[in-house]
Amino acid sequence: MTPNTSAVSTASAPHGAGRWADELWQAVACADEYTATDVVLHALEQTLDPEGVLLDLIAPVQGKVGEEWAANRLTVAQEHAATAINDRAVAALSLHPVARTSVERPGRITVACVDGEWHALPARILAEVLKLRGWQVDYLGAQVPTPHLIAHLHRTNCDAVALSSSIATRLPTAHAAITACQAVGVPVLVGGAAFGTDGRYARLLGADAWAPDARAAAELLVRTPLSRPHPHHQAIDDLPHLADQEYTMVARSGRALVRAVFSKLETAFPAMRDYSELQREHTAADLAHIVEFLGIALYTGDEDLFTDFLTWTAGILTARDVPAHSLPPALRFLAAELKDFPRATRIVQLGAERLTLSSLTTAGSTA
Template sequence: MSPNAFHSAQNGRTPRRWVDELWKAVTDGDEHAATEVVTSALEEGLDAESVLLDVIARVQGRVGEEWAANRLSVASEHTATAINDRAVAALALHPASRTTADRGRITVACVDGEWHALPARILAEVLKLRGWHVDYLGAQVPTPHLIAHLHRTNCDAVALSSSIATRLPTAHAAITACQAVGVPVLVGGAAFGADGRYARLLGADDWAPDARAAAERLALGPLPRPQPHHQPIDDLPHLADQEFTLVARNSTTLVRAAFTGLESRFPAMRAYSDQQREHTAADLVHIVEFLGIALYTGDDDLFADFLAWTSGILAARNVPPHSLPPALQILADELRDFPRATRILRLGIERLTSAALVPAGNTA
């Protein structure tokens, strides 16, 4: 804890209390109250980095958890995220956040297709507080635009953010393109795995689990410069079997086949409302997408972990997840000539079936 944060705690204004106040503001949809919480925390001595990481980021993490548990609607989650973004903006404009940029230049961006920009925004502000000149490019940055920016600037590194594993192929392309122009890449976000395994797999120059760790890594010294003549296929030789490419190319056909097959196995689906049918189709789209990503990375467990998460989400919404194994079997039948895909799907069925056999409350 910093001296300012310690002083604030001595006055009874710990980060925990600010978290509670900001949580109330964002769940009430009260933007003015949220910015007042941030301003008050700064004025009462909590340092700006602690406000970012120990208050705003913590509240945003809770927003995601409450959405997953079905205690926040999608609309409420979006509102809370937008208000937290405004809270970051209020902090950035506060006199307590003024610093001199004397440590070098970092570009912070989200990979193309990544709309969850708040983690990258928080990182950008933390780096500014630590004396970096930061070019924050925001959400869903197309790789050609990112490279054009690097050509115009004398950038020391790129910090690339992604929260969803389905963006890994795009992240891989962005990492490789940045390295091709001589700029090293630090990556972060849930897409790269809790231990950074996919960062290493895709050839990133370094990985950090959160904004504080990323800032501390950059403070240690320059990232290693990219290896010359590196090719993406060097990282993922299994892609030569074309299974990922063919599954991705035929995803619409696979989703349609799974939906039609489920209707025949579950006649009750024929009475579904339009909204229920849309949700079922969306779930199948995600299943096929994550199957593709498991093929891309060569990691069977990635798909099994996604299914476990999906099963929990469905249960929280009172939707029985019993239709998942049949959907996977239909896909396995469609992909019977794809050995890696069928192996991954069978593993998913086994994991779901085993989990269903474990009595509630038994973690053995």
């Protein structure tokens, strides 16, 4: 596959970053690590300051990597390669003499991804921005188990923790990490797509602060330093609806639900019996994601989290020329399996309604 080499959107790119963003995109789309690094260093030496390179050059290009994958113009392998190249560009920038700072340090902060979160580049960019702002930063990288994070805090006496998560399915793990950090007296700033574009899940899960991006996070930490949390906070206080146990039951029975729905789909769509092994695996994986996001909607009490995921999934399938017509029947079968769980059933039914409405709207706009 030849990557789409259209330009990165530069409508809001300041200080001439647009030109460099286009060049960097061309390089990462072709997996040209050397050219990508040259572009970043030339931008640093000629036009942008180090923070501008991180936030106005590398970050937008990485955003386009995700968009191109979603549109099926980059394969998974190409997306991984592009992300790795951007990560190495960040490393090259961090070692450049211009990026070194002698600013008085406002404190020490640990930056980490929650356990199970492999998308480390946003956290890496935040760590570099905070270092440029003078912070002493302990960057722990991707997928940090909460016990290890807490052990690190005990050893280092950090002033704050910045937790990153890109996928909503990691919210329960993020909640546990937030609560554990606060229990040892360390305030928590969170960021990433998992927490919602408006930070709604950060507030829901009791984080001390939320920021939409690295620049906002750095400015928030200076403008309103985080105070030490109350040590007796209990996670269950954040989500009293969990007392109905529906989240726990759905999460524990996820595999059984996938098997049951898959079997009913085979009966309803006999053509599925002729699927290749790879097609069967993809179908099972799609069903597993649906069940997993249902669980997260139950955990957060937010139905939109599930319905938005279904709409996104339909778009992903369509981009890959996979008919999305099996989604509504799958949801009907799933609702039948969950008949003893009223909250879960309501969410699944609402998802099916929204998906149908979205399909009708799309069909009408293309008629």
